[in-house]
Amino acid sequence: MSQRASLYRTIERLTVEGLIRIRETERDQAYPERTVYELTDTGRATARAWMDEMLATRRREFPEFPAAISHLPMITSEEALPALERRAAQVDTDLAELDAVLAANTVDGHSRVAALETEYLRAVAVAERDWLRAVIDDLRSGRLAWQGA
Numbered sequence: 001m002s003q004r005a006s007l008y009r010t011i012e013r014l015t016v017e018g019l020i021r022i023r024e025t026e027r028d029q030a031y032p033e034r035t036v037y038e039l040t041d042t043g044r045a046t047a048r049a050w051m052d053e054m055l056a057t058r059r060r061e062f063p064e065f066p067a068a069i070s071h072l073p074m075i076t077s078e079e080a081l082p083a084l085e086r087r088a089a090q091v092d093t094d095l096a097e098l099d100a101v102l103a104a105n106t107v108d109g110h111s112r113v114a115a116l117e118t119e120y121l122r123a124v125a126v127a128e129r130d131w132l133r134a135v136i137d138d139l140r141s142g143r144l145a146w147q148g149a
Contacts, residue, residue, distance in 0.1 A: 011037065019043035076148040081139045088132040091125055098122040 014020045015037075023038040039047065065087075072080055098118055105115045112119075138144035 014043070019046055073146060074149050077139055077145045079148065081136065084132055084136055084139070088129060088136060091129045091132060095122065095125050095129065098125065 011020070015022075018040055020037045020043050021040050023036045026034045026036065028034075098121055101118050102115055102122070105118070135144065
């Protein structure tokens with residue numbers, strides 16, 4: 001229920017700020033009333049400015065994995081190895097799924113722009129996989145080792 005309330009508050013805020021407006025309200029006896037919203041010119045300009053900033057500006061984002069890496073000294077290197085191996089296996093699975101999506105897009109004739117998000121996710125996953133493999137190799141060989149706290 002709170003998600004629905006949050007959605008309605010967001011719609012109300014966007015309407016008050018002039019970013020969206022009601023295009024139409026549909027009524028059908030078999031369904032509840034449905035309101036269709038559309039972007040205003042101000043909303044479209046705001047969305048475009050947001051897109052420009054998000055595409056052009058690199059941000060310091062803090063996902064959970066780098067935070068976990070920063071806490072590795074809490075456990076031993078022997079404990080970290082199997083966890084990192086499981087993560088590497090997940091990355092391999094993710095890469096296979098991303099490759100399947102990209103292959104399907106090619107077969108279906110989608111334009112490359114439709115696949116850019118998937119290409120980016122794949123590039124990030126490849127970098128993570130390569131880094132994980134190097135760390136795992138160093139842990140297995142003993143070149144990287146530590147004692148937990």
